Amino acid sequence: MNQQISSKIRPNKGSAIQEFRSRPWAATLILVGGLVLLALGIAVSVSFGAADIKLSVVWAAVFHFNPEIMDHQIIRELRLPRVLGGAMIGASFAVAGAIMQGMTRNPLADSGLMGINSGAGFALALCFAFFPNLSFMYLILYSFVGAGVGAGVVYGVGSLAKGGLTPARLVLAGAAFSALLSALSEGVALYFHIGQDLAFWYAGGVAGTKWIQLKVMFPWIGAALIGAMVLSRSITMLSLGDDVAKGLGQRTGLVKLAGTLIVLILAGSSVAVVGAVGFIGLIIPHLTRFFVGVDYRWIIPCSAILGSLLAVFADLTARMINPPNETPLGAIIALIGVPFFLYLARKERREL
Numbered sequence: 001m002n003q004q005i006s007s008k009i010r011p012n013k014g015s016a017i018q019e020f021r022s023r024p025w026a027a028t029l030i031l032v033g034g035l036v037l038l039a040l041g042i043a044v045s046v047s048f049g050a051a052d053i054k055l056s057v058v059w060a061a062v063f064h065f066n067p068e069i070m071d072h073q074i075i076r077e078l079r080l081p082r083v084l085g086g087a088m089i090g091a092s093f094a095v096a097g098a099i100m101q102g103m104t105r106n107p108l109a110d111s112g113l114m115g116i117n118s119g120a121g122f123a124l125a126l127c128f129a130f131f132p133n134l135s136f137m138y139l140i141l142y143s144f145v146g147a148g149v150g151a152g153v154v155y156g157v158g159s160l161a162k163g164g165l166t167p168a169r170l171v172l173a174g175a176a177f178s179a180l181l182s183a184l185s186e187g188v189a190l191y192f193h194i195g196q197d198l199a200f201w202y203a204g205g206v207a208g209t210k211w212i213q214l215k216v217m218f219p220w221i222g223a224a225l226i227g228a229m230v231l232s233r234s235i236t237m238l239s240l241g242d243d244v245a246k247g248l249g250q251r252t253g254l255v256k257l258a259g260t261l262i263v264l265i266l267a268g269s270s271v272a273v274v275g276a277v278g279f280i281g282l283i284i285p286h287l288t289r290f291f292v293g294v295d296y297r298w299i300i301p302c303s304a305i306l307g308s309l310l311a312v313f314a315d316l317t318a319r320m321i322n323p324p325n326e327t328p329l330g331a332i333i334a335l336i337g338v339p340f341f342l343y344l345a346r347k348e349r350r351e352l
Contacts, residue, residue: 097281119150
């Protein structure tokens, strides 16, 4: 058994599965270089907008805030929470996708494709319709519930088919159920006249992010990311197969339960803030595995960094396409995500 596991993780030179090697040097480069690039991206994103602001002013507004200066107020109250929110949701979606792909060994797994995002969105639609004055804390809690129901239904429907649950069936079930929930959300919006309240969710974006939202979601996302790191070694074992994981002493049922809860927290809280932004959790884990191998002790932190980078720079691009108007963040990421999804769907190999 140990020899078989070793051969999977450390193939001989010239093997066709070189990606099963862990590359700590590449992961270290991504973590260090990515953090530097992320800091630069945040600074540039904060300075760019309808009123361009110099980087020196951004620095002063962050570390020497003067409420009497209009540029300082714009940076503190509008742009900084927006950019930080984008970085947080990018990391959340990316790590959620990495965990899902690792646990299910499904390369097409993503919260947007598995009914999680649409489930959270439908729960938000019901909240706006029946409980319009709920605090943001309760909105996040209901998003968790909706995400859980969405994921449960998709997995249940996919498992009912003859031959059991396969990656293709899971994606088809997720796409069908997501379309149903989106249609129901639109129906609720039309009937209760809350279309304007739900417009942010349909488009997907970080323009309306406020400090209060970040304060509420940060403990949830922070705890979930720490939990993901704690589970990272177990997820690596699961990515090799349930039999291998059990042979190494892993309690696969408990690991999957914990991983699922983490995914629901990450995706649910992010959808409550930015709406229907998909494909981050599909693209980033594949890109990360390409660079660092399949050790999830490296994949999870690197996915968080790369996911933040994608969200921050996609939001910056959304503001640059047609200023002063903004293109939805979800549309920018979909331009990358849809071709990538089609490429994966056509790919015959299903190795994680």
